[in-house]
Amino acid sequence: MTDTAGKAGLTPPYGPGWRARWRRWRNRKVADPAFQSWASGFALTRGVARRDGAQLFDLVAGFVHSQVLFALVELDLLAALQDTPVKADALALRHGVDSQRMTALLQAGVALGLLERVGDGYQTARLGAAALGVPGLAGMIRHHDVLYRDLTDPLALLRGEGQTALARFWPYVFGATGASDPDTVARYSALMAESQALVAEETLRAVSFDKMRHLMDVGGGTGAFLAAVGRAVPGLDLTLFDLPAVVAGAEQRFASAGLADRVSIHAGSFRDDPLPEGADAISLVRVLYDHADDTVATLLRAVHGALPPGGQVVVSEPMTGGATPHRAGDAYFAFYCMAMQTGRARSPGEIAGLLGQAGFVDVAHRPTHRPFVTSTVTAFRQL
Numbered sequence: 001m002t003d004t005a006g007k008a009g010l011t012p013p014y015g016p017g018w019r020a021r022w023r024r025w026r027n028r029k030v031a032d033p034a035f036q037s038w039a040s041g042f043a044l045t046r047g048v049a050r051r052d053g054a055q056l057f058d059l060v061a062g063f064v065h066s067q068v069l070f071a072l073v074e075l076d077l078l079a080a081l082q083d084t085p086v087k088a089d090a091l092a093l094r095h096g097v098d099s100q101r102m103t104a105l106l107q108a109g110v111a112l113g114l115l116e117r118v119g120d121g122y123q124t125a126r127l128g129a130a131a132l133g134v135p136g137l138a139g140m141i142r143h144h145d146v147l148y149r150d151l152t153d154p155l156a157l158l159r160g161e162g163q164t165a166l167a168r169f170w171p172y173v174f175g176a177t178g179a180s181d182p183d184t185v186a187r188y189s190a191l192m193a194e195s196q197a198l199v200a201e202e203t204l205r206a207v208s209f210d211k212m213r214h215l216m217d218v219g220g221g222t223g224a225f226l227a228a229v230g231r232a233v234p235g236l237d238l239t240l241f242d243l244p245a246v247v248a249g250a251e252q253r254f255a256s257a258g259l260a261d262r263v264s265i266h267a268g269s270f271r272d273d274p275l276p277e278g279a280d281a282i283s284l285v286r287v288l289y290d291h292a293d294d295t296v297a298t299l300l301r302a303v304h305g306a307l308p309p310g311g312q313v314v315v316s317e318p319m320t321g322g323a324t325p326h327r328a329g330d331a332y333f334a335f336y337c338m339a340m341q342t343g344r345a346r347s348p349g350e351i352a353g354l355l356g357q358a359g360f361v362d363v364a365h366r367p368t369h370r371p372f373v374t375s376t377v378t379a380f381r382q383l
């Protein structure tokens with residue numbers, strides 16, 4: 001048997017058991033065009049062959065599907081067609097698009113399950129309506145034009161050649177200097193805050209905040225997460241810590257949420273400034289994945305130092321699947337973070353390891369219902 005896996009230095013379970021040998025034999029067969037042609041016609045194999053083919057075609061065409069969604073969002077068609085069906089000609093006229101091409105867009109929307117045909121018009125389908133119900137989704141889809149540019153040459157991205165468009169779009173990760181222009185800060189803070197609602201919802205379901213007395217959110221942006229926790233847990237004191245240009249937008253949010261008297265706002269950089277003490281719990285929501293391991297290690301040590309004995313840290317962000325890779329974490333967020341050029345998406349196990357190295361104990365992964373939104377890991381400073 002040619003053992004390329006063994007030669008490559010891989011250790012079992014790749015083989016040499018019968019399962020591994022069978023898989024290698026099967027894969028050689030499946031990769032043979034003549035076998036494919038036979039399998040797609042034979043009664044016992046054509047179902048699998050058709051499913052594999054359709055799945056492969058979906059992967060090949062995935063970026064076109066995303067761009068159809070992008071066009072529907074840019075023209076605001078999901079919202080416009082929510083209540084009444086409209087004919088393609090009318091939409092073509094409204095948006096200055098040739099009628100045949102508008103029909104092509106609408107038909108594609110139907111094919112993707114976002115729209116449905118009603119008589120000779122088009123209306124938003126359930127999936128399209130669900131997209132309208134996700135706060136921040138439209139903003140996320142729109143800013144993907146930046147990520148697409150970086151993914152045009154995935155090999156250059158993998159080799160780390162040159163600065164990426166996404167890194168220029170999110171300048172705060174390079175430190176406070178890149179985040180001082182008020183317009184830039186307002187743009188990214190708004191995008192983060194819009195998409196925060198679901199993250200907060202999932203985090204609040206996965207982690208109990210009820211026994212906390214005082215929560216500090218480090219890298220908390222303009223306070224959207226803290227405001228959500230503050231509304232859910234009456235009496236909890238709140239502290240926001242983020243870069244000076246970012247926290248400038250927070251006061252207004254806390255005032256309109258009626259939380260101003262429960263919140264203190266600290267401007268600073270966790271790279272250069274000590275974290276304020278006094279909170280018995282600290283949250284890091286969508287913060288760690290922006291940073292390299294050494295920055296994360298330093299930050300987690302600072303968080304550990306700022307907590308009292310028995311204090312709790314809550315990490316909430318999209319995570320990879322570790323030994324069980326999944327699409328959201330290992331395909332989307334891993335490549336998103338790669339394009340950011342500063343951090344990486346990590347598995348709950350990797351985050352647990354970093355927390356342990358920083359001195360935390362009782363580290364626990366608390367799964368959420370929607371891991372494509374966020375996952376959570378909690379830990380405690382020893383009593």
Ligand SMILES: C[S@@+](CC[C@H](N)C(=O)[O-])C[C@H]1O[C@@H](n2cnc3c(N)ncnc32)[C@H](O)[C@@H]1O
Pocket residue numbers: 172173175176192193196199218219220221222224225241242243246268269270271284285286287290
């Ligand atoms: C991806 S955003 C997440 C914001 C918020 N936690 C959320 O989930 O919506 C990362 C946040 O970390 C903040 N940040 C980045 N570097 C920082 C630093 N050195 N010190 C303090 N905050 C920082 C950014 O300003 C930004 O608000």
